[in-house]
Amino acid sequence: MTSTLDLWIEYILRFSHLVAGISWIGSSFYFIWLDSSFMPPSIPRHNVEGEVYMVHGGFYYQVDKRKIYPGEIPKTLHWFKWEATLTWITGFFLFAFLYYLKGATLLINPEALALSQFQAIGLSLGLIVGSWFVYDLIWYPNLIKAKSISIFLSLVYFVGMVFGLTRIFSGRGAFILMGVIMGSLMLLNVWVRILPGQAKMLKEAQAGQVPDYSVSLKSKVRSVHNTYFIFPVLFIMLSNHYPGIYGHHYNWILLIILSVSGALVRHTMVTKNTKERWLLIPAAIGMMALVFVSAIQPKVTTASAPNPEHLDYAYVKTIVEARCQRCHSTNNTDENFKVAPKDVVLETEDQLMKHKDLVIKQVENKVMPLANLTAMTDQERAVLVSWLKTK
Protein backbone atom coordinates (compact mmCIF):
# COMPACT_ATOMS: atom_id res chain seq x y z
CA MET A 1 0.00 0.00 0.00
CA THR A 2 2.72 2.47 0.97
CA SER A 3 4.53 1.76 -2.28
CA THR A 4 1.36 2.35 -4.31
CA LEU A 5 0.80 5.61 -2.48
CA ASP A 6 4.44 6.58 -3.05
CA LEU A 7 4.07 5.87 -6.72
CA TRP A 8 0.99 8.07 -7.06
CA ILE A 9 2.43 10.93 -5.04
CA GLU A 10 5.51 10.92 -7.26
CA TYR A 11 3.40 10.61 -10.41
CA ILE A 12 1.10 13.51 -9.51
CA LEU A 13 3.99 15.76 -8.48
CA ARG A 14 5.95 14.94 -11.62
CA PHE A 15 2.91 15.45 -13.84
CA SER A 16 2.04 18.82 -12.27
CA HIS A 17 5.69 19.87 -12.45
CA LEU A 18 5.83 19.00 -16.13
CA VAL A 19 2.60 20.82 -16.99
CA ALA A 20 3.53 23.94 -14.99
CA GLY A 21 7.04 23.87 -16.49
CA ILE A 22 5.68 23.62 -20.03
CA SER A 23 3.44 26.66 -19.37
CA TRP A 24 6.32 28.65 -17.89
CA ILE A 25 8.82 27.84 -20.60
CA GLY A 26 6.13 28.15 -23.27
CA SER A 27 5.21 31.67 -22.18
CA SER A 28 8.88 32.55 -21.78
CA PHE A 29 9.70 31.38 -25.34
CA TYR A 30 6.64 33.20 -26.61
CA PHE A 31 7.79 36.49 -25.08
CA ILE A 32 11.33 35.97 -26.38
CA TRP A 33 9.83 35.54 -29.84
CA LEU A 34 7.47 38.50 -29.40
CA ASP A 35 10.28 40.78 -28.26
CA SER A 36 12.38 39.95 -31.27
CA SER A 37 9.48 40.25 -33.75
CA PHE A 38 8.15 43.77 -33.11
CA MET A 39 8.19 46.14 -36.10
CA PRO A 40 7.74 49.89 -35.87
CA PRO A 41 3.97 50.61 -36.11
CA SER A 42 2.76 51.07 -39.71
CA ILE A 43 0.77 54.14 -38.63
CA PRO A 44 2.62 55.91 -35.77
CA ARG A 45 0.51 55.90 -32.61
CA HIS A 46 1.17 57.56 -29.26
CA ASN A 47 3.46 55.52 -26.97
CA VAL A 48 3.45 52.47 -29.30
CA GLU A 49 7.01 51.32 -29.78
CA GLY A 50 6.31 48.28 -31.88
CA GLU A 51 3.54 46.11 -33.26
CA VAL A 52 3.27 42.54 -34.38
CA TYR A 53 0.55 40.62 -36.21
CA MET A 54 -0.06 36.93 -35.74
CA VAL A 55 -2.52 34.47 -37.15
CA HIS A 56 -3.95 31.71 -35.00
CA GLY A 57 -7.16 29.71 -35.00
CA GLY A 58 -8.74 31.64 -37.86
CA PHE A 59 -8.17 35.13 -36.46
CA TYR A 60 -5.54 37.81 -36.66
CA TYR A 61 -4.06 39.04 -33.42
CA GLN A 62 -2.38 42.38 -33.05
CA VAL A 63 -0.03 43.05 -30.13
CA ASP A 64 1.37 46.49 -29.33
CA LYS A 65 4.45 47.08 -27.24
CA ARG A 66 3.93 50.11 -25.02
CA LYS A 67 5.72 51.75 -22.18
CA ILE A 68 3.92 51.97 -18.86
CA TYR A 69 2.57 55.50 -19.06
CA PRO A 70 0.30 57.65 -16.88
CA GLY A 71 -3.33 57.65 -17.97
CA GLU A 72 -2.79 54.62 -20.22
CA ILE A 73 -2.99 51.71 -17.82
CA PRO A 74 -5.49 49.10 -18.99
CA LYS A 75 -8.13 47.96 -16.52
CA THR A 76 -7.23 44.30 -16.79
CA LEU A 77 -3.56 43.48 -16.96
CA HIS A 78 -2.43 39.84 -17.15
CA TRP A 79 0.64 38.96 -15.14
CA PHE A 80 2.78 35.91 -15.80
CA LYS A 81 3.92 34.70 -12.44
CA TRP A 82 1.94 31.63 -11.42
CA GLU A 83 3.47 29.36 -14.05
CA ALA A 84 6.91 29.99 -12.55
CA THR A 85 5.69 29.67 -8.99
CA LEU A 86 3.82 26.43 -9.56
CA THR A 87 6.76 24.95 -11.45
CA TRP A 88 9.01 25.68 -8.51
CA ILE A 89 6.61 24.44 -5.83
CA THR A 90 5.85 21.14 -7.58
CA GLY A 91 9.53 20.73 -8.50
CA PHE A 92 10.72 21.37 -4.99
CA PHE A 93 8.23 18.93 -3.48
CA LEU A 94 9.20 16.31 -6.04
CA PHE A 95 12.86 16.85 -5.22
CA ALA A 96 12.24 16.64 -1.47
CA PHE A 97 10.03 13.57 -1.88
CA LEU A 98 12.63 11.67 -3.87
CA TYR A 99 15.89 12.95 -2.44
CA TYR A 100 15.18 13.92 1.17
CA LEU A 101 13.00 11.04 2.30
CA LYS A 102 14.14 7.41 2.48
CA GLY A 103 17.34 8.34 4.28
CA ALA A 104 18.29 10.72 1.43
CA THR A 105 19.99 7.71 -0.17
CA LEU A 106 19.59 9.11 -3.68
CA LEU A 107 21.40 12.29 -2.63
CA ILE A 108 24.23 10.98 -0.49
CA ASN A 109 27.35 9.33 -1.81
CA PRO A 110 29.05 7.80 1.25
CA GLU A 111 32.18 7.17 -0.83
CA ALA A 112 32.50 10.94 -1.37
CA LEU A 113 31.26 12.29 1.95
CA ALA A 114 29.50 10.25 4.62
CA LEU A 115 26.73 12.74 5.39
CA SER A 116 23.77 11.86 7.56
CA GLN A 117 20.29 12.38 6.12
CA PHE A 118 19.86 15.62 8.06
CA GLN A 119 23.30 16.92 7.17
CA ALA A 120 22.60 16.27 3.49
CA ILE A 121 19.22 18.04 3.69
CA GLY A 122 20.62 20.97 5.68
CA LEU A 123 23.60 21.41 3.40
CA SER A 124 21.57 21.28 0.21
CA LEU A 125 18.98 23.77 1.55
CA GLY A 126 21.81 26.04 2.67
CA LEU A 127 23.34 25.92 -0.80
CA ILE A 128 20.01 26.72 -2.48
CA VAL A 129 19.40 29.78 -0.29
CA GLY A 130 23.07 30.84 -0.19
CA SER A 131 23.34 30.72 -3.98
CA TRP A 132 20.59 33.30 -4.27
CA PHE A 133 22.49 35.75 -2.09
CA VAL A 134 25.74 35.22 -3.99
CA TYR A 135 24.03 35.59 -7.37
CA ASP A 136 21.93 38.56 -6.29
CA LEU A 137 25.00 40.31 -4.96
CA ILE A 138 26.97 39.69 -8.17
CA TRP A 139 24.14 41.26 -10.17
CA TYR A 140 22.98 43.87 -7.66
CA PRO A 141 22.25 47.02 -9.65
CA ASN A 142 25.26 49.35 -9.78
CA LEU A 143 27.32 47.31 -7.34
CA ILE A 144 29.68 45.92 -9.96
CA LYS A 145 29.88 48.40 -12.79
CA ALA A 146 31.42 46.22 -15.50
CA LYS A 147 29.01 43.60 -16.84
CA SER A 148 31.96 41.46 -17.94
CA ILE A 149 33.08 41.11 -14.31
CA SER A 150 29.61 40.02 -13.22
CA ILE A 151 29.52 37.47 -16.04
CA PHE A 152 32.97 36.20 -15.09
CA LEU A 153 32.06 35.90 -11.39
CA SER A 154 28.82 34.08 -12.25
CA LEU A 155 30.71 31.57 -14.39
CA VAL A 156 33.30 31.01 -11.66
CA TYR A 157 30.52 30.45 -9.15
CA PHE A 158 28.72 28.05 -11.49
CA VAL A 159 31.83 25.99 -12.24
CA GLY A 160 32.78 25.94 -8.54
CA MET A 161 29.30 24.79 -7.55
CA VAL A 162 29.14 22.04 -10.15
CA PHE A 163 32.58 20.78 -9.16
CA GLY A 164 31.84 21.04 -5.44
CA LEU A 165 28.42 19.42 -5.61
CA THR A 166 29.71 16.44 -7.56
CA ARG A 167 32.42 15.97 -4.88
CA ILE A 168 29.90 16.13 -2.03
CA PHE A 169 26.77 14.37 -3.27
CA SER A 170 25.94 11.44 -5.54
CA GLY A 171 26.30 12.33 -9.24
CA ARG A 172 22.57 12.19 -9.71
CA GLY A 173 21.91 14.18 -6.55
CA ALA A 174 24.50 16.82 -7.52
CA PHE A 175 22.96 17.27 -10.98
CA ILE A 176 19.41 17.62 -9.75
CA LEU A 177 20.49 19.93 -6.93
CA MET A 178 22.20 22.21 -9.44
CA GLY A 179 18.88 22.21 -11.34
CA VAL A 180 16.99 23.11 -8.15
CA ILE A 181 19.47 25.92 -7.44
CA MET A 182 19.09 27.41 -10.92
CA GLY A 183 15.31 26.98 -10.85
CA SER A 184 15.21 28.76 -7.49
CA LEU A 185 17.28 31.65 -8.83
CA MET A 186 14.81 31.92 -11.70
CA LEU A 187 11.81 32.03 -9.36
CA LEU A 188 13.43 34.52 -7.00
CA ASN A 189 14.36 36.70 -9.97
CA VAL A 190 10.66 36.82 -10.82
CA TRP A 191 9.40 37.56 -7.31
CA VAL A 192 12.19 39.62 -5.82
CA ARG A 193 13.52 41.61 -8.76
CA ILE A 194 11.08 41.58 -11.69
CA LEU A 195 7.57 41.82 -10.23
CA PRO A 196 8.27 44.51 -7.58
CA GLY A 197 9.92 46.69 -10.26
CA GLN A 198 6.90 46.38 -12.52
CA ALA A 199 4.51 47.03 -9.65
CA LYS A 200 6.45 50.17 -8.69
CA MET A 201 6.26 51.56 -12.21
CA LEU A 202 2.55 50.82 -12.46
CA LYS A 203 1.92 52.56 -9.16
CA GLU A 204 3.81 55.65 -10.30
CA ALA A 205 1.87 55.74 -13.55
CA GLN A 206 -1.42 55.31 -11.72
CA ALA A 207 -0.46 58.28 -9.55
CA GLY A 208 -0.12 60.30 -12.72
CA GLN A 209 3.70 60.39 -12.82
CA VAL A 210 5.93 59.30 -15.67
CA PRO A 211 7.54 56.19 -14.12
CA ASP A 212 11.24 55.72 -13.63
CA TYR A 213 12.03 53.61 -16.71
CA SER A 214 15.47 52.62 -15.43
CA VAL A 215 13.59 50.17 -13.17
CA SER A 216 12.31 48.30 -16.19
CA LEU A 217 15.86 47.99 -17.54
CA LYS A 218 16.98 46.45 -14.25
CA SER A 219 14.07 43.96 -14.32
CA LYS A 220 14.92 43.16 -17.91
CA VAL A 221 18.45 42.02 -16.93
CA ARG A 222 17.00 39.36 -14.60
CA SER A 223 14.41 38.37 -17.17
CA VAL A 224 17.19 37.86 -19.70
CA HIS A 225 19.15 35.75 -17.19
CA ASN A 226 16.15 33.52 -16.73
CA THR A 227 16.11 32.76 -20.45
CA TYR A 228 19.77 31.70 -20.25
CA PHE A 229 18.93 29.27 -17.46
CA ILE A 230 16.22 27.45 -19.41
CA PHE A 231 18.31 25.04 -21.51
CA PRO A 232 20.83 24.12 -18.81
CA VAL A 233 17.97 23.41 -16.40
CA LEU A 234 16.14 21.29 -18.97
CA PHE A 235 19.33 19.36 -19.73
CA ILE A 236 19.71 18.63 -16.04
CA MET A 237 16.13 17.46 -15.66
CA LEU A 238 16.54 15.02 -18.54
CA SER A 239 20.04 13.91 -17.52
CA ASN A 240 18.40 11.97 -14.72
CA HIS A 241 17.50 9.32 -17.26
CA TYR A 242 21.16 8.90 -18.20
CA PRO A 243 23.31 7.28 -15.51
CA GLY A 244 26.16 7.29 -18.05
CA ILE A 245 26.19 11.11 -17.77
CA TYR A 246 25.58 11.85 -14.09
CA GLY A 247 27.42 8.72 -12.99
CA HIS A 248 30.41 9.50 -15.21
CA HIS A 249 33.84 10.03 -13.73
CA TYR A 250 33.96 13.48 -15.35
CA ASN A 251 30.30 14.26 -14.72
CA TRP A 252 31.13 17.82 -13.64
CA ILE A 253 32.87 18.59 -16.95
CA LEU A 254 29.96 17.10 -18.87
CA LEU A 255 27.48 19.25 -16.97
CA ILE A 256 29.51 22.41 -17.57
CA ILE A 257 29.81 21.72 -21.31
CA LEU A 258 26.10 20.91 -21.56
CA SER A 259 25.11 24.07 -19.70
CA VAL A 260 27.42 26.42 -21.57
CA SER A 261 26.38 24.97 -24.94
CA GLY A 262 22.73 25.33 -23.93
CA ALA A 263 23.26 28.96 -22.97
CA LEU A 264 25.01 29.64 -26.30
CA VAL A 265 22.11 28.10 -28.24
CA ARG A 266 19.74 30.33 -26.28
CA HIS A 267 21.88 33.35 -27.14
CA THR A 268 21.68 32.72 -30.88
CA MET A 269 17.93 32.15 -30.59
CA VAL A 270 17.37 35.56 -29.08
CA THR A 271 20.03 37.86 -30.45
CA LYS A 272 18.98 40.37 -33.05
CA ASN A 273 22.53 40.50 -34.33
CA THR A 274 22.64 37.75 -36.97
CA LYS A 275 26.46 37.90 -36.96
CA GLU A 276 26.40 36.39 -33.47
CA ARG A 277 25.09 33.16 -34.98
CA TRP A 278 28.74 32.06 -35.10
CA LEU A 279 28.21 31.13 -31.45
CA LEU A 280 26.42 28.05 -32.70
CA ILE A 281 29.83 26.75 -33.77
CA PRO A 282 31.32 26.61 -30.25
CA ALA A 283 27.98 25.17 -29.10
CA ALA A 284 28.29 22.40 -31.71
CA ILE A 285 31.94 21.85 -30.76
CA GLY A 286 30.81 21.61 -27.13
CA MET A 287 28.29 18.94 -28.07
CA MET A 288 30.99 16.99 -29.91
CA ALA A 289 33.35 17.40 -26.95
CA LEU A 290 30.66 15.72 -24.84
CA VAL A 291 30.95 12.59 -26.93
CA PHE A 292 34.72 12.55 -26.48
CA VAL A 293 34.73 13.34 -22.78
CA SER A 294 32.06 10.77 -22.02
CA ALA A 295 34.03 8.15 -23.96
CA ILE A 296 37.00 8.50 -21.59
CA GLN A 297 35.55 6.46 -18.82
CA PRO A 298 37.86 4.88 -16.29
CA LYS A 299 35.27 2.15 -16.06
CA VAL A 300 35.51 -0.92 -13.96
CA THR A 301 38.34 -2.84 -15.56
CA THR A 302 37.05 -6.13 -16.82
CA ALA A 303 40.68 -7.28 -17.03
CA SER A 304 40.62 -8.19 -13.37
CA ALA A 305 37.64 -10.43 -13.87
CA PRO A 306 38.07 -14.12 -14.39
CA ASN A 307 37.60 -15.28 -17.96
CA PRO A 308 33.82 -15.02 -18.50
CA GLU A 309 33.78 -18.45 -20.12
CA HIS A 310 34.69 -19.93 -16.78
CA LEU A 311 31.94 -18.01 -15.03
CA ASP A 312 28.55 -19.46 -14.44
CA TYR A 313 25.28 -18.09 -13.17
CA ALA A 314 25.72 -19.89 -9.84
CA TYR A 315 28.71 -17.63 -9.12
CA VAL A 316 27.10 -14.44 -10.43
CA LYS A 317 24.02 -15.24 -8.37
CA THR A 318 26.00 -15.05 -5.12
CA ILE A 319 27.08 -11.51 -6.06
CA VAL A 320 23.58 -10.36 -6.97
CA GLU A 321 22.20 -11.89 -3.80
CA ALA A 322 24.73 -10.14 -1.64
CA ARG A 323 24.76 -6.76 -3.38
CA CYS A 324 21.38 -6.22 -5.02
CA GLN A 325 18.64 -8.31 -3.51
CA ARG A 326 18.36 -6.23 -0.39
CA CYS A 327 16.41 -3.82 -2.64
CA HIS A 328 15.64 -5.89 -5.74
CA SER A 329 13.74 -8.96 -4.62
CA THR A 330 10.16 -9.96 -3.85
CA ASN A 331 11.09 -9.89 -0.19
CA ASN A 332 13.28 -6.83 0.35
CA THR A 333 15.16 -6.42 3.59
CA ASP A 334 16.10 -2.77 3.02
CA GLU A 335 14.27 -0.51 5.43
CA ASN A 336 13.73 2.27 2.88
CA PHE A 337 12.98 0.27 -0.22
CA LYS A 338 10.48 -2.33 0.83
CA VAL A 339 9.40 -3.03 -2.75
CA ALA A 340 11.77 -3.49 -5.69
CA PRO A 341 12.28 0.00 -7.22
CA LYS A 342 11.21 0.36 -10.86
CA ASP A 343 9.95 -3.21 -10.70
CA VAL A 344 13.50 -4.47 -11.13
CA VAL A 345 13.49 -7.83 -9.36
CA LEU A 346 16.77 -9.73 -9.68
CA GLU A 347 16.10 -13.17 -8.22
CA THR A 348 16.47 -15.42 -11.24
CA GLU A 349 18.73 -15.64 -14.27
CA ASP A 350 15.79 -14.74 -16.53
CA GLN A 351 15.09 -11.59 -14.53
CA LEU A 352 18.74 -10.59 -14.66
CA MET A 353 18.75 -11.11 -18.43
CA LYS A 354 15.54 -9.13 -18.80
CA HIS A 355 17.23 -6.07 -17.29
CA LYS A 356 20.64 -6.86 -18.78
CA ASP A 357 21.32 -3.53 -20.52
CA LEU A 358 20.15 -1.44 -17.59
CA VAL A 359 22.13 -3.52 -15.11
CA ILE A 360 25.34 -3.21 -17.16
CA LYS A 361 24.97 0.57 -17.35
CA GLN A 362 24.09 0.98 -13.69
CA VAL A 363 26.85 -1.28 -12.38
CA GLU A 364 29.57 -0.17 -14.78
CA ASN A 365 28.95 3.49 -13.96
CA LYS A 366 28.74 2.72 -10.25
CA VAL A 367 25.20 4.06 -9.96
CA MET A 368 24.02 0.75 -8.49
CA PRO A 369 24.08 -0.55 -5.82
CA LEU A 370 22.53 2.69 -4.63
CA ALA A 371 25.18 4.71 -2.74
CA ASN A 372 27.06 1.41 -2.76
CA LEU A 373 25.22 0.61 0.45
CA THR A 374 25.97 -3.06 -0.02
CA ALA A 375 29.70 -2.40 -0.50
CA MET A 376 30.08 -4.03 -3.91
CA THR A 377 33.75 -4.40 -4.86
CA ASP A 378 35.24 -3.47 -8.25
CA GLN A 379 36.10 -7.11 -8.77
CA GLU A 380 32.45 -8.07 -8.32
CA ARG A 381 31.34 -5.34 -10.71
CA ALA A 382 33.81 -6.65 -13.26
CA VAL A 383 32.52 -10.20 -12.88
CA LEU A 384 28.85 -9.25 -13.18
CA VAL A 385 29.38 -6.92 -16.14
CA SER A 386 31.62 -9.25 -18.12
CA TRP A 387 29.33 -12.21 -17.54
CA LEU A 388 26.31 -10.19 -18.73
CA LYS A 389 28.22 -8.98 -21.77
CA THR A 390 28.92 -12.52 -22.96
CA LYS A 391 25.25 -13.40 -22.74
Ligand code: HEC
Ligand atom coordinates in the same frame (compact mmCIF):
# COMPACT_ATOMS: atom_id res chain seq x y z
C1 HEC B 1 19.88 0.23 -1.26
C2 HEC B 1 18.98 -0.15 -2.29
C3 HEC B 1 19.50 -0.63 -3.61
C4 HEC B 1 20.47 -1.57 -3.86
C5 HEC B 1 21.33 -2.33 -2.87
C6 HEC B 1 20.49 -1.73 -5.30
N1 HEC B 1 19.57 -0.91 -5.89
FE1 HEC B 1 19.12 -0.81 -7.84
N2 HEC B 1 17.74 0.65 -7.47
C7 HEC B 1 17.50 1.18 -6.24
C8 HEC B 1 16.60 2.33 -6.39
C9 HEC B 1 16.04 3.22 -5.29
C10 HEC B 1 16.32 2.43 -7.77
C11 HEC B 1 15.43 3.45 -8.47
C12 HEC B 1 16.23 4.64 -8.82
C13 HEC B 1 15.39 5.64 -9.57
O1 HEC B 1 14.39 6.10 -9.03
O2 HEC B 1 15.79 5.95 -10.69
C14 HEC B 1 17.05 1.35 -8.42
C15 HEC B 1 17.02 1.13 -9.78
C16 HEC B 1 17.72 0.12 -10.40
C17 HEC B 1 17.63 -0.19 -11.81
C18 HEC B 1 16.71 0.50 -12.81
C19 HEC B 1 17.34 1.74 -13.35
C20 HEC B 1 16.46 2.45 -14.32
O3 HEC B 1 16.93 3.50 -14.80
O4 HEC B 1 15.34 2.03 -14.61
C21 HEC B 1 18.51 -1.21 -12.05
C22 HEC B 1 18.76 -1.89 -13.38
C23 HEC B 1 19.14 -1.56 -10.79
N3 HEC B 1 18.64 -0.72 -9.80
C24 HEC B 1 20.09 -2.55 -10.64
C25 HEC B 1 20.72 -2.83 -9.46
C26 HEC B 1 21.76 -3.83 -9.32
C27 HEC B 1 22.30 -4.68 -10.46
C28 HEC B 1 22.13 -3.84 -8.02
C29 HEC B 1 23.20 -4.65 -7.40
C30 HEC B 1 24.48 -4.65 -8.01
C31 HEC B 1 21.30 -2.86 -7.32
N4 HEC B 1 20.46 -2.26 -8.23
C32 HEC B 1 21.37 -2.59 -5.98
C33 HEC B 1 17.96 0.74 -5.04
C34 HEC B 1 18.95 -0.22 -4.87
